[in-house]
Amino acid sequence: AGPATAGPPTATGGPTAPGDVRQLDSVIPAPMQTTADTRANFRLGPATLIRTQFGSAEARRVGEHLAGVLRPATGYPLPVVPAASSRPFGITLLLGGADARVGRGGYQLDVTRSGVTIRATSGEGLFNGAQTLRQLLPAAVESSERSRRTWTVPGGRIVDQPRFGYRGAMLDLARHFHTPTEIRTYIDLISQYKVNHLHLHLSDDQGWRIQIDSWPRLTTVGGGPGTGVDGVGPGYLTKAEYRALNAYAAARYVTIVPEIDMPGHTNAAQSTYAELNCDGVAVPPRTDIAVGYSSLCVEDELTYTFVEDVIRELAAMTPGPYLHIGGDEAHATTDEQYRTFMDRVIPMVARYGKRAFGWHEIAKVSPPTSVVPQYWGTGATDASVAAAAARGNKVLMSPANRTYLDMKYDRSTPLGLSWAGLIEVRDAYDWDPATRLPGVGEESILGVEAPLWSETLRSIDDIEFMAFPRLPAIAELGWSTPQTHDWESFRQRLAQQAPRWTAQEVNFYRSPQVPWV
Ligand code: TNX
Structure with a gap:
């Protein structure tokens, strides 16, 4: 797409017409x-x-x-x-x-x-x-x-004024690696909509994407050639690249939230280091998109040496206050093992000066109130998340059937998955984070985040197509007061963004729900 520097006047005054003047209230997210x-x-x-x-x-x-x-x-x-x-x-x-x-x-x-x-x-x-x-x-x-x-x-x-202090987006570097250049482009795009946190999913079954000096083969093997979904998403961030990304983000008032997913989603580490397996035998690498089969060896002391090394090095290179320890879909771990693991690991995060985030399964271990469960479910209720909120934990809202940018828009969307449903623009916009889960009201909510999982996404064009226009919808939910919430107004304002994205060469989805100009 070429830059739009001029265009025909339209009935609405033509946002690209010579001499046009924008409306003061045609801003996303809607001002108070x-x-x-x-x-x-x-x-x-x-x-x-x-x-x-x-x-x-x-x-x-x-x-x-x-x-x-x-x-x-x-x-x-x-x-x-x-x-x-x-x-x-x-x-x-x-x-x-x-x-x-x-x-x-x-x-x-x-x-x-x-x-x-x-x-x-x-x-x-x-x-x-x-x-x-x-x-x-x-x-x-x-x-x-x-x-x-x-x-x-x-x-x-x-x-x-912002409604919530935390407005987030997440990129999955594990399923397909995304380069620092691509990540910087995404930071530029999200920060325009006042999104102020970027969560990086740095490890999973298919790849390990962050340099850790004490376990050097994590990246050269676990993130090396042949890693990623279908073996076509290799790559990793060096410490220097990661630090530079943090500085780039900070200059745009974006805080990086790094995630190492554990005790499940760890096949890349366990295929690289045999000693991370209970039987001492390295599992084969995996490049398919199944979930829930891997687990670190909860009973082995070496597991905690490994985890502490990773947390220590990651905390040291992260200026932001948060460190995400995953914890989702640990189906290869019993509830008791999961608790044993989290009871050891959560305090480690605090020891290295960071506040722990976890996917919402972490609420089941009744973590300290400093821990932030990230709700990714699709159900109407969640008893353990509500109980955590009642104890004083803040919750990050990412319900998969509203905020998952990797879900298809409709059945014809060429990219993405559909396990949480199809998510058109209105589905992404028309809900209220503070009434989504009984027992998790406004005061229990840290903010809203839009995750983008990369099983089907490789290039920045792919990322942009899934994020735009749904990311601005989630950004508005995180920033704007509920009094301004209005689908009709939002879709009109969204339409006005199209020439901006064209000028920026952003590859976006022309949803039929939006009256594009
Ligand atoms: C579920 S959501 C996962 C991820 C997948 C994603 C795909 C969550 C915490 N885990 O492992 O990539 O679905 O949509």
Whole structure:
């Protein structure tokens, strides 16, 4: 798809038409409060400055990031300079002075004829405001090619605040490896929608994808040639690559959540190291997509040496506060073995300074309240997750029949699986995380995450096709207040994203449920 720098005017005013002005409330995720003032539009020009909070390196970094987004298409120099006064001219990013409702991740954005001012209490809030500003400019601003046209921001005020602190996406590097370049592209795409966590599924039966120095063959063999589904998804992240990805993500206010799945989903490790098997014999490598057959040897001390080595090295290279230990589909392990294993491993995560996440089966061991069960079920109720919430655990919501981006949209979708059902855009959007599970209400929810499993996905084009447009739906559930929740409004706003994705060369699914422009 080529970049869209101009296009025919349409009935709605034509988001790519020359001179078009976007609507202040046509943003995803929906802002908490918008007050339009159509006499107060601001026009970017060749002399526009990006002025950032005097003395704040963080505000300056957000300003540089915004300039990097706006320069290619506008062709304007957009120098980033310290804001010596709060006189509104150009684009100004300020720490402080925002409406009290913005909290930590939120922002206030004011557009008058002389400029745009974003105010927040943190760099994260400024970054989120900058993402809104991007969407308020014509779609062509997302193109890497310059277009000569007017760049107008609609006048008025937005006061915005996130509903949940954790908005997540997950990529499965194990079934097919995805390269650092692909992961960076995904970080760019998700962060536009204020998704602030990227969970990386780094190990599974078909492959091991993160360098661990104390067990070096995990990557060279477990992630080496012939690994991945059908043997065509080899590869792994070196420690240096992983660290660089964390830094890239952090610059976009995205926290990486690394996952090592255990005690099940461990065939790659157990086919690489014979001593990780109870009988001391290495299992054969597997490249099929069956689940639930593998398990680390729960009764063997060496298992805990291995797990501690992995957790120690992974924690040391991870700046974020979380470490995910999997725990799903441990069907080759008895309930008692599962408990024995988790009772040993959960405290290890804390010992290396991290907060443990686990798939929701972990709730069955009544883990400490710091542990976050990630709900991936499809049922109407879950007694052990509700009991964990009652004890004080926060829950991450990823119900598979709503949030799994690897489910097909409809029967004709060429990629994906369908075990949790078909998920059209409306299915992904039209539910409420706080009423999904009895006993797991608003105050028990850490946030919402959209996992993307890679059994059928190889390229970034495949990833984009499954994520767009459902990822923005999940992003809105995580960010926007339930008062703004409205399918009709959402599908109209989603339609307006299409020319942006075209300009960014994103491969997206043209759902028949959306009135694409
Ligand atoms: C279930 S969801 C799994 C994964 C598969 C996925 C495919 C979960 C915690 N486990 O092992 O990749 O389904 O949709």
